[in-house]
Amino acid sequence: MIYFFKSFIFFISSIFYKRKVDIVFYYPQHFNRDESSQNIYFNHLYKCCKEEKKSFLIFEEPDRFSKIGRNNKTIPFDFVYYLIIFFRKFIKSDLYIGKILCKTFFAKIYFNNVIILSQSMIEVFRGINFDSNIFDLQHGIIFSKQASYVENDNVSNHIKNNKIKILLFGHAFKSILEKSDSSKYYKTNSHVIGLNRDPSKLLHTRFNNNILVTLQFTDDHSFMQNKILLNELEKLILQYPNCNFYLRDHPRFSSDFDINFLLKLNNVFKSSGSLLEYFKLCSLHITAYSTTTFEAAYFGIPTFFLTSLNKDFNMFQNDFNYVLKNDIKNILNNYVQSSLKVQEWEALFYSPFNKDKFLSLLK
Secondary structure, eight states, rough: OOHHHHHHHHHHHHHTSOOSEEEEEEEEGBBBOTTTTTTTTTHHHHHHHHHTTEEEEEEEOTTTTTOOOOOOOOOOOHHHHHHHHHHHTOOOOOHHHHHHTTTTTTTTTTEEEEEEETTTTTHHHHHOOTSSEEEEEOSOOOOOTTTTEEEEEEEEEHHTTTTTTESSSOHHHHHHHHHOOOOOOOHEEEEEOOOOOOOOSSSOOSOOOOEEEEEOOOOSHHHHHHHHHHHHHHHHHHHOTSSEEEEEETOOOOOOOOOTTGSSSSSEEEEOOOOOHHHOOSSSEEESOOHHHHHHHHTTEEEEOTTTTTTTTTTHHTSOOOSSSSOOHHHHHHHHHHHHHHHHHHHTTTBBOOOHHHHHHHO
């Protein structure tokens, strides 16, 4: 309740007190993914804005189903968020809801740019400020059949209708969008700004029998799809009894799906620390199609893919052209060579942060 109360106080005061900023940042709570509950996707943008004297507000959307903590350095969006949920019972258009907020709780909040994660509330913010730049910052993989970006070989209607601009990690992702969009919208409305990080390095020079498994048992799949994926994973674990498997839940892990029987096996453990901690521990990564494949490749850690859902989720083969053959024995027998190959492949998709490019896009 404390976050709702803080949110209520802020937005009530905004009816009376003027706030003018260059940028509004907006993201759902479940993106607070580092050890101190910070949003790692925005941190370098905050730093850039501070260095360049760009003023900003950070709104955090609540997620009552998330186990991830809140960020106390943000403004809780709770009051307005639940107000929007209420309005949606009577008003079908988020754009119109945004127009109502524009005349009330956002009447004296002035901004020219909005940067959003996961396209959350884009139509609401378009209604709040019709003339602002609204940017969707890439937070995961983007592939040719991703409905949130591409529909029937064209830019998705909600992107085009709300005049959304896309901020991308690398040129390979921009190429995927442009090739998938016959309308050519992404040619001029997607921009590569990269991301901030240190030069890549190899964490391992041999396979050490420790394997990180990033799970994808989410509500994005049907129960049967999750079951098929679980069966494949179980068979693989039983096939390698001398290896230690560390299972890491997806941020949106489905609580309705039980995998506790796997943790009763002697060589299966829960991954509960930071991702970097487990990259240092594990020299092989296994997943169905997780974004962690790129993060592992940054450190030279090869990925083996579970293939039972390949009919619907085969983007690493079809769109990203993953550089290694999906053969565990071949990967392990040529470990260093495999590591160097995945690092080179990853660099096509993730560029260093281009501060000047980012600043040039702002109003």
